[in-house]
Structures are given as C-alpha cells and as structure tokens.
Amino acid sequence: xxxFINALPGAISQGLVWGVMAIGVYITYKLLDIADLTxxxxxxxxxxxxxxxxxxxxxxxxxxLAAVALGMLAGMVTGLLHTFCGIPAxxxxxxxxxxxxxxxxxxxxxxxxxxINVTSKESLDRLLxxxxxxxxxxxxxxxxxxxxxxxxxxxTAVIIxxxxxFFGTELGCSLRATGSNANMARAQGINTDxxxxxxxxxxxxxxxxxxxxxxxYQSYADINMGRGAIVIGLAAVIIGEVIFGKFxxxxxxxxxxxxxxxxxxxxxxQAVLSMGLNSNYLKLLSATVVGLFLAVPYWRGKYVHVxxxxxxxxxxxxxxxxA
Amino acid sequence: MLEIKEIFKxxxxxxxxxxxxxxxxxxTLNEGDFCTVIGGNGAGKSTMLNAVxxxxxxxxxxxxxxxTDVTRLPEYRRAAFIGRVFQDPMMGTAPTMxxxxxxxxxxxxxxxxxxxxGITKAEKEQYQQMLQNLDLGLESRLTSKVxxxxxGQRQALTLLMASLKKPKLLLLDEHTAALDPxxxxxxxxxxxxxxxxxxxxxxxxxxxxxxxxxxxxxxIMLYDGRIVIDVSGEEKKKLTVPQLLxxxxxxxxxxxxxxxxxxx
Numbered sequence: 301x302x303x304f305i306n307a308l309p310g311a312i313s314q315g316l317v318w319g320v321m322a323i324g325v326y327i328t329y330k331l332l333d334i335a336d337l338t339x340x341x342x343x344x345x346x347x348x349x350x351x352x353x354x355x356x357x358x359x360x361x362x363x364x365l366a367a368v369a370l371g372m373l374a375g376m377v378t379g380l381l382h383t384f385c386g387i388p389a390x391x392x393x394x395x396x397x398x399x400x401x402x403x404x405x406x407x408x409x410x411x412x413x414x415x416i417n418v419t420s421k422e423s424l425d426r427l428l429x430x431x432x433x434x435x436x437x438x439x440x441x442x443x444x445x446x447x448x449x450x451x452x453x454x455x456t457a458v459i460i461x462x463x464x465x466f467f468g469t470e471l472g473c474s475l476r477a478t479g480s481n482a483n484m485a486r487a488q489g490i491n492t493d494x495x496x497x498x499x500x501x502x503x504x505x506x507x508x509x510x511x512x513x514x515x516x517y518q519s520y521a522d523i524n525m526g527r528g529a530i531v532i533g534l535a536a537v538i539i540g541e542v543i544f545g546k547f548x549x550x551x552x553x554x555x556x557x558x559x560x561x562x563x564x565x566x567x568x569x570q571a572v573l574s575m576g577l578n579s580n581y582l583k584l585l586s587a588t589v590v591g592l593f594l595a596v597p598y599w600r601g602k603y604v605h606v607x608x609x610x611x612x613x614x615x616x617x618x619x620x621x622x623a
Numbered sequence: 624m625l626e627i628k629e630i631f632k633x634x635x636x637x638x639x640x641x642x643x644x645x646x647x648x649x650x651t652l653n654e655g656d657f658c659t660v661i662g663g664n665g666a667g668k669s670t671m672l673n674a675v676x677x678x679x680x681x682x683x684x685x686x687x688x689x690x691t692d693v694t695r696l697p698e699y700r701r702a703a704f705i706g707r708v709f710q711d712p713m714m715g716t717a718p719t720m721x722x723x724x725x726x727x728x729x730x731x732x733x734x735x736x737x738x739x740x741g742i743t744k745a746e747k748e749q750y751q752q753m754l755q756n757l758d759l760g761l762e763s764r765l766t767s768k769v770x771x772x773x774x775g776q777r778q779a780l781t782l783l784m785a786s787l788k789k790p791k792l793l794l795l796d797e798h799t800a801a802l803d804p805x806x807x808x809x810x811x812x813x814x815x816x817x818x819x820x821x822x823x824x825x826x827x828x829x830x831x832x833x834x835x836x837x838x839x840x841x842x843i844m845l846y847d848g849r850i851v852i853d854v855s856g857e858e859k860k861k862l863t864v865p866q867l868l869x870x871x872x873x874x875x876x877x878x879x880x881x882x883x884x885x886x887x
Contacts, residue, residue: 338873466738470731473720475743477728480717488784489702489733604832 371508703733
C-alpha cells in the first residue's frame with residue numbers, strides 16, 4: 301500500500317503525458333469518427349526525433365516542435381491514403397503505422413532505443429520534465445513548479461484551451477460537421493477530404509508531442525514505446541466518458557475528462573502492479589478492459605430494455621406540434 | 624437558372640448489375656420555376672437530382688447553374704449554388720451538433736471557412752427569430768443537439784438551412800416520404816412558403832401525384848432515364864391524377880401497371 305502511495309505522483313505524471321496523446325485520439329475517434337491506428341507509430345516518431353535532436357544539442361522547444369511536425373506529417377500520410385487513395389481509414393492507419401516502424405528506426409540510426417544523457421546536473425537542468433524531478437521535488441531539491449504534474453498539467457491546459465478555441469472557429473466547426481455527418485457537410489460546401497486530413501494531422505501532432513514528452517520524462521525513446529498506444533488512448537477516452545459524460549457537456553470539459561481518464565488509467569495500472577501482477581500482462585489487461593467498455597453500450601442497447609413511462613408531457617406536446 | 628443538356632449516367636457499367644439510370648436528360652428551368660418530378664421506382668428521379676448536386680459526375684452531357692458550368696465541379700463546390708433537403712431526415716443535419724451550430728454551418732454554405740468564430744452572438748439571436756417563425760417549438764431549444772429532434776422537425780430545420788443562404792437552386796428529394804401524412808403536409812406547406820418567400824428555383828421529387836400537381840408551376844415525369852412528360856402553366860393547373868395516369872400509360876406502353884400503382 302505504501303509502495304502504491306509513493307508511486308502515485310509518478311503514475312499521475314505519466315497519466316498526464318499519455319493524456320496529451322489521448323486528447324489526440326479523442327479528435328479522430330470521437331470528433332471525426334475514425335479509429336486511427338497511426339498513433340502506435342507516430343507516438344514513437346515523436347519520442348525518437350525528440351531524443352535524437354535534443355541529444356545533438358538542438359533547443360528543447362525546437363526539438364518538440366519537430367516532433368509535432370513529424371507527427372502531423374504522419375497524420376497527413378494516413379489522411380491522404382484514406383481520402384485521396386480511397387483506402388478504408390483503419391487500413392490506412394495500419395499502413396502508415398507499419399511504414400513508420402522503419403522510419404522510427406532510421407531516425408534512431410537503426411538502434412532499437414536512444415537515450416538522453418541525464419547523468420550530469422547541467423543536462424538534467426535542460427529538460428522540462430523528467431522522472432527524476434518527481435523525487436527531486438519530493439526531497440526539496442527543486443522548486444515545486446518543476447514537478448512533472450505541474451509542467452505537463454500546464455501543457456495540457458494550454459492544449460485544451462487551443463483546441464477549445466479551434467473547434468469553435470468556422471474551420472473547426474466544419475471538421476466537427478464532417479465527423480457528425482459527412483453528407484451534410486458536403487451539402488454545406490465543406491471539403492470533407494480536407495477536413496479529415498486536417499483532423500488526422502492535428503491528432504497525430506498531439507500524439508507525437510505526447511511521445512516527445514514521454515521520451516523526455518523517461519529519458520529515452522524505444523522502438524516499442526508506441527505499441528498499443530491507441531488502446532491506451534481509447535481507454536482514456538472511454539473512462540473519461542463513463543465517469544464524466546453525465547455532467548460534462550462543454551467541449552473543453554470533455555477534453556479535460558479525457559486527460560483525467562488517462563490519469564485514472566495509470567493509477568489503476570499502478571495499483572494492479574503494486575498487487576504484484578507481472579507487468580507483461582498489462583497489455584492483455586488493457587485490451588480486455590477496453591474491449592469490455594466498448595461492448596457494454598452495445599449490449600445495453602441490444603439486451604436491456606428500459607421501461608419507458610407513457611410519455612404525456614413534453615414528448616406528446618412536441619409530437620403534436622410537429623404533426 | 625438550371626440547364627441540363629443530354630446527361631447520361633450508367634451504374635456498374637460492364638457488370639451484370641449494369642443500370643442505365645439516365646439516358647439523355649434535357650431540362651431547362653427558368654428563374655423562379657418550381658418543378659415537381661415524378662416517376663416510378665428506378666425511373667431516374669433521384670439520380671437526376673444527385674447528378675445536379677454532384678454526388679458523382681455524369682458520363683456525358685453538361686449541367687450549368689445560373690450560367691456556370693458545374694459539370695466537373697465536386698459536390699462541395701457545387702454546394703455554393705444549391706440548397707438540398709434529402710429523403711432521409713438523418714441526412715441533412717449534423718446530429719451531434721446544436722441546432723444553432725447547424726444553422727451557422729448552413730449560413731456559411733459555399734464560403735471559405737477560416738479561423739473566425741463558427742457562430743456569433745448576433746447570429747444566434749437572428750436564428751432564434753427564424754425558428755420562432757417556423758413555429759415548431761425549436762426557438763427555446765437553440766442549443767439542443769439535432770439528434771434529439773423528430774424527423775419532421777429535422778426536415779423543417781433542413782429546409783430552413785437550405786434557404787438560409789439563398790441558393791440558386793433548391794433540390795427537394797422526396798423530402799416528405801419518410802414522414803407521417805400530417806407531418807408531411809406541414810413540411811410541404813413550409814416548403815411552399817420558403818420557396819415563395821425567397822423566389823427560389825426549385826426541383827421537388829415526389830412519389831405522390833396529387834402533391835406533384837398541387838405544387839409548383841411545372842411538372843415532369845421520368846421514365847426509364849428520360850423525361851417523358853413535361854407540362855407547365857395553365858395546362859399543369861388543370862391536370863388531374865387520372866389524366867396524368869393516362870398520359871403515363873401512353874408514353875410507357877400498357878404493360879406498366881406496376882409503376883402506375885406505385886404512382887397513385
């Protein structure tokens with residue numbers, strides 16, 4: 301139990317980092333209605349390019365920007381495979397993901413992992429977030445605002461604000477309309493091919509940023525770091541929806557719920573690990589949980605029949621008016 | 624306003640399912656024309672409307688709207704000229720978006736969409752007024768998701784959306800077919816009102832011969848991918864259902880009892 305409590309700040313930090321990716325997944329899965337499997341590849345792309353650039357002395361912000369740009373490029377490839385080449389979205393994502401495996405290795409000079417040198421205090425001080433800061437802040441060696449929860453929390457807040465603004469603009473609304481009803485969108489003069497590509501780019505940009513943050517946090521990038529990322533993203537989206545869906549109607553709050561969903565996911569994972577589960581079983585656990593959560597709404601619609609009282613208030617009044 | 628010249632469309636060409644849906648359709652609508660379109664199943668009514676809307680491109684022929692050749696323009700570019708209401712009430716609106724958001728999307732039909740606000744405060748007030756005029760009780764539900772509305776309410780909203788930014792051409796594709804008779808009558812009445820108020824050039828596909836005669840100033844009938852009957856003006860006003868059926872019998876031959884039944 302003490303282990304678990306000691307591990308909580310780390311789990312929350314990690315959850316926040318993955319939450320950025322989950323927000324990206326939310327954009328494709330919830331807003332565009334596309335299950336985008338590119339993320340398993342683009343997450344690693346973000347981490348790899350960040351570590352390689354940062355280690356060669358590039359400014360940390362530029363390195364993160366490069367991660368976002370490459371992620372967006374990956375999203376664009378999937379988008380064009382889907383819209384321009386007419387390949388079903390899921391398959392387009394799988395193709396990009398597969399191709400990215402080689403690209404990611406190439407970025408890391410054909411090594412399976414690359415790491416950031418964090419042995420000296422100077423190089424550690426150049427980082428924005430690091431696993432080591434969690435302990436440093438706890439011991440009082442660093443100011444509280446360098447705690448990953450604070451830094452990544454700030455990142456998340458800025459991202460949510462930016463997205464909240466963007467999806468309120470004409471362009472953002474056209475993207476939402478595309479996901480809601482592509483037929484209607486086209487009838488309103490929206491180029492749905494363009495909006496789909498744009499949505500996939502924004503999503504994968506965020507996913508790659510999340511990868512860069514995680515690589516920074518754990519001070520290395522690994523060719524397998526994105527494996528199953530889409531499932532974690534979906535888990536976060538679903539957990540957020542199940543817990544907050546009833547109260548959170550506002551779009552910004554929905555994004556916040558996704559981030560909190562990712563944190564909860566990592567807290568649960570931490571709890572399960574503390575109970576002594578072999579960590580190799582985590583992926584099976586994640587897949588089972590997400591599978592169940594996706595199945596429950598379907599089962600509910602199919603097998604559970606909610607008794608509806610004979611409607612005589614608003615429903616009939618409205619019906620009479622429509623009639 | 625609308626000029627269709629010799630358009631052809633074949634689906635699944637070269638397969639056993641080959642279907643020549645349009646076989647040389649010619650039609651010119653003048654500004655302000657309200658043309659009703661009838662025909663049996665598979666006659667090519669919806670195909671003709673979709674050809675105009677640009678759902679796919681035609682095999683041959685040209686289509687121009689208001690003097691602009693749109694034959695090669697994709698659907699979303701043609702939307703600048705065309706307002707549409709579909710047969711399926713689900714198709715014309717974005718169900719997960721608010722009523723006012725749907726209206727705001729429609730108000731920007733055919734414009735480039737940038738980073739300005741998707742909906743402004745002034746617009747919201749304007750839409751509230753418009754919904755009040757619609758008299759469907761929607762003015763108090765501005766921020767409700769459209770998915771919660773009934774089929775009739777959605778079709779009425781789609782009609783409003785189609786005319787919000789005055790289109791050069793309004794396409795109504797059996798837009799009352801999925802509604803119960805009472806609601807259908809109300810939506811038809813609203814269509815008449817909106818068309819008249821905005822002097823819209825309109826094409827309305829319908830299965831109902833009475834409706835086809837009662838509405839608009841021109842009536843065409845399609846048969847086997849061609850326009851076989853075209854009446855307008857006084858002649859159309861005097862038209863009756865039996866006359867129409869007789870006309871149809873003449874042009875289609877006597878073995879078309881099935882289609883006759885479908886139409887009556």
